[in-house]
Amino acid sequence: MGRLDGKAAVITGGSQGIGRATVELFIAEGAKVVVADLLASEGEALCDRLGPDCVFCKTDVTVEDQVRNLIEVAVKRFGRIDCLFNNAGILGQTGGIESMEVDRFDRVMASHGRSVMLGMKHVAPYMKQQGFGSIINTGSISGIQAVSAYMDYSAAKAAVIHLTKCVAMELGEFGIRVNSVSPGQIATGMGKTGPDALEKAAVLRELNKTRQPIPRSGMPEDVAFAALYLASDESSFVNGHDLVVDGGLIGGSSWTERQRMSASVHGALQRQA
Structure with a gap:
């Protein structure tokens, strides 16, 4: 028996990377899935491979009418919507x-922040x-x-995490759980497709x-x-939570590296004495 038997889900950014891995896992666990993405050929090929319980819907998640349509497609096709995974986004x-290029900043904020807001806005009535x-x-x-190197992306993701907690307080009263998952360093195609993505x-x-302390890539x-x-x-009693999946990276440098740094500092102090 699958962990998602009888459930229907929408996964945005589902044609590649984290989204694709999640689509494949949800299908394997018994869910019916609508895959949303702008990469139509990749999304359609994925759904063809996974079978009739996987449906593709080309969607720009920053456009309200398209997000509204996406949710309607899921409900009309499967009669319910148990899960919405707002996963789509672009690089900063x-x-x-x-x-900082202002137009690019706006696109990054829309791709992450506005898309998450729109997804929650339009799925909430059905889930209620x-x-x-x-x-x-x-x-x-x-x-x-x-993360100063990608400050627009960093700011957008901070907004996503906080918006998640705010909406969780509202929708929890209706039996709807709202959580986020925060990856660390994950090996994906980083916006590439085909052989370039694999490389x-x-x-x-x-x-x-x-x-990170766990010595492998996420x-x-x-x-x-x-x-x-x-x-x-x-996870029926988990609400308003940000689940970090980073191998311990957020804790700082590894234990071995910290020991090396401590030994270096201790040696320098000893030489000064």
Whole structure:
């Protein structure tokens, strides 16, 4: 028996990376899934491979009419909507505040912040009518710690995490749980597709090995399993929570690195004595 048997879910950004891994896992666990993305060929190919319980809906998650339509598609097709995973988003821009491109800043904020708001806005009436539902929003440890290299992305993810908590307080009274999942360093295609995505993910797997106490890169499946828990009845008393999936990265440098730094400081002080 699957952990999501009989449930219907919508997953945005579902054609690649974390979204695709989550679609595959939800289907394997018995859910029916509507995949939303702008990458139509990738999304349609994924659904063709996974079978009739997986349906693609091309959607720009920053456009309200398209998000409204997405939710309606899920309800009309499956008669219910148990889970909405707001996962779509784009990369931020590097550089300092003086070089920030305003149009790009607005696109990043819309891709993460507005899209999450729109998803929750349009799924809420259906879930209220049902008396149950789970909304999951993709945050990031960049929204918890300041990341000056991608400050627009970091600010957008902070907004997602806080908006999640605010809406959880409202919708919890209707039996609807609202949580976020915040990945750390995850090896994905980083916006690439096809062979380029595989090459990018392979590079990131190698680079990420030593960035956190657990000595391997985070994988899309790691986040997918966190989303599975939040979508399932196993998390029925979890609301307004941000589930961090980062191998311990948010705690700072690894124990070995800290010991090395401590030894270096101790040695310098000894030489001064």
